[in-house]
Structures are given as C-alpha cells and as structure tokens.
Amino acid sequence: MSEHDHKHSHDHSELGEMDLRVRALESVLTQKGYIDPVALDRLIDTYQTRIGPHNGARVVARAWVDPAFRARLLRDASAAIASLGYAGRQGEHMQAVANTPGRHNLVVCTLCSCYPWPVLGLPPTWYKSAPYRSRAVRDPRGVLADFGVVLPEYTEIRVWDSTAELRYLVLPERPAGTESMDEEALASLITRDSMIGTGLALKPAP
Structure with missing residues (x-):
C-alpha cells in the first residue's frame, strides 16, 4: 500500500459524527470477534449497489x-x-x-x-x-x-x-x-x- 493510499484509508476528517461512531463500533466488534468484516462489507455492498x-x-x-x-x-x-x-x-x-x-x-x-x-x-x-x-x-x-x-x-x-x-x-x-x-x-x-x-x-x- 502506498503512502497516499494509507493516508486516505485512515483520513476521517470528512466523516460526520455518526459515521465516526459507526466505524468505532465496527472496530470494537471486529476486535472482539463478534462480526466478520468481510461479511459486513459484502452486506453493505449488497444494500448499496445491488438492492434498492x-x-x-x-x-x-x-x-x-x-x-x-x-x-x-x-x-x-x-x-x-x-x-x-x-x-x-x-x-x-x-x-x-x-x-x-x-x-x-x-x-x-x-x-x-x-x-x-x-x-x-x-x-x-x-x-x-x-x-x-x-x-x-x-x-x-x-x-x-x-x-x-x-x-x-x-x-x-x-x-x-x-x-x-x-x-x-x-x-x-x-x-x-x-x-x-x-x-x-x-x-x-x-x-x-x-x-x-x-x-x-x-x-x-x-
């Protein structure tokens, strides 16, 4: 991963308060093993691009x-x-x-x-x-x-x-x-x- 990509993936300056909370909750649940980030990404993609x-x-x-x-x-x-x-x-x-x-x-x-x-x-x-x-x-x-x-x-x-x-x-x-x-x-x-x-x-x- 390039320096630019790394910076972009962790730059939360443009995220709203609710987005930051959701990401923090997702991080905690992932660390505790309660959710699979790959499965979660697939679910989000489904509702954003395939269903609607x-x-x-x-x-x-x-x-x-x-x-x-x-x-x-x-x-x-x-x-x-x-x-x-x-x-x-x-x-x-x-x-x-x-x-x-x-x-x-x-x-x-x-x-x-x-x-x-x-x-x-x-x-x-x-x-x-x-x-x-x-x-x-x-x-x-x-x-x-x-x-x-x-x-x-x-x-x-x-x-x-x-x-x-x-x-x-x-x-x-x-x-x-x-x-x-x-x-x-x-x-x-x-x-x-x-x-x-x-x-x-x-x-x-x-």
Missing part, C-alpha cells in the same frame, strides 16, 4: 414500455419481478397496484414496517414511524399533501396495508412527454416515494 429503489425503477420502467410485462406484473408480481432477477427475503410475495387518473395507491404497514426490500431497499425512517403508520389510514390525503402530492378531489385514494405475507409495489403513472424515452431514461424518473405512493414519477426535463 433502482431495482424497482427498472421494474416500473419495463412495465411502462412492455404491455405484456405490465399485464404479468399486475397478475403475478412475484413472478414478474423475479423474471428480472429481483427476488429474496422480504419480497417473496408481492402485489403490484397501478395508479390511474382516477385512483392513487398508497402503501403503509400499520403493524410494523413490512417493506419490499428486493425492489426498494431498506425502508425510510418515516415509513417506520408511528405518525405515518396511523395517519396513512385515517387521513391519506393529508399525508400525501405533507409529501407535496395534492390530488384532485375526484381521485380515489386506496390504502394498502403491507404485511409479512404480502408486500406492495405501486406502479406510478407514466408522465406525459416521455413517449420517445427508452427504458433506462424512464427508470431515472421513478423515485422510491412514487413506488410507495407518497410521490409521483418525475417529469422529464424540458
């Missing part, structure tokens, strides 16, 4: 451009998602629900924080919070407004309660003006929140 909302975005983008895949996704989401290589724990049983001009879907887990990890990664903090879990059922329109989503009064809001047995993926509406965009470009418009229902797909740049 980018997987769900690819599923939605495929449904936007491929009517046959869309039909399969709505009929048997688990199989359709697995056909793209996204499967695993917390995503064994999936159901896709499609937004339409007259209906908007919102996902919540009222008991804990059941969430489709293979396509959306780890759940955000707010998804696990008691206020979201209770208000999403009682006042879904108000919750959406808090997220900046204001829907017409005629739009029905359907709330889906995710469980350990069944998890949901919202298929947001495809934005206007995207007819010439390919699948990869479309995926960049699909956010995590739009696949939970607390957001909408992004509009394409002018």
Whole structure:
C-alpha cells in the first residue's frame, strides 16, 4: 500500500459524527470477534449497489414500455419481478397496484414496517414511524399533501396495508412527454416515494 493510499484509508476528517461512531463500533466488534468484516462489507455492498429503489425503477420502467410485462406484473408480481432477477427475503410475495387518473395507491404497514426490500431497499425512517403508520389510514390525503402530492378531489385514494405475507409495489403513472424515452431514461424518473405512493414519477426535463 502506498503512502497516499494509507493516508486516505485512515483520513476521517470528512466523516460526520455518526459515521465516526459507526466505524468505532465496527472496530470494537471486529476486535472482539463478534462480526466478520468481510461479511459486513459484502452486506453493505449488497444494500448499496445491488438492492434498492433502482431495482424497482427498472421494474416500473419495463412495465411502462412492455404491455405484456405490465399485464404479468399486475397478475403475478412475484413472478414478474423475479423474471428480472429481483427476488429474496422480504419480497417473496408481492402485489403490484397501478395508479390511474382516477385512483392513487398508497402503501403503509400499520403493524410494523413490512417493506419490499428486493425492489426498494431498506425502508425510510418515516415509513417506520408511528405518525405515518396511523395517519396513512385515517387521513391519506393529508399525508400525501405533507409529501407535496395534492390530488384532485375526484381521485380515489386506496390504502394498502403491507404485511409479512404480502408486500406492495405501486406502479406510478407514466408522465406525459416521455413517449420517445427508452427504458433506462424512464427508470431515472421513478423515485422510491412514487413506488410507495407518497410521490409521483418525475417529469422529464424540458
């Protein structure tokens, strides 16, 4: 290892307080033999690069451009998602629900924080919070407004309660003006929140 590499690997000047605490805890647990740093690095890499909302975005983008895949996704989401290589724990049983001009879907887990990890990664903090879990059922329109989503009064809001047995993926509406965009470009418009229902797909740049 060069002097530059050695200095870089131990330079914590740009790390925040929480990062420093995590690294210190990791060091102590490694020294005591409680964790395997190689296994930990592999787990972190999995959730940073292999599992996350980018997987769900690819599923939605495929449904936007491929009517046959869309039909399969709505009929048997688990199989359709697995056909793209996204499967695993917390995503064994999936159901896709499609937004339409007259209906908007919102996902919540009222008991804990059941969430489709293979396509959306780890759940955000707010998804696990008691206020979201209770208000999403009682006042879904108000919750959406808090997220900046204001829907017409005629739009029905359907709330889906995710469980350990069944998890949901919202298929947001495809934005206007995207007819010439390919699948990869479309995926960049699909956010995590739009696949939970607390957001909408992004509009394409002018």
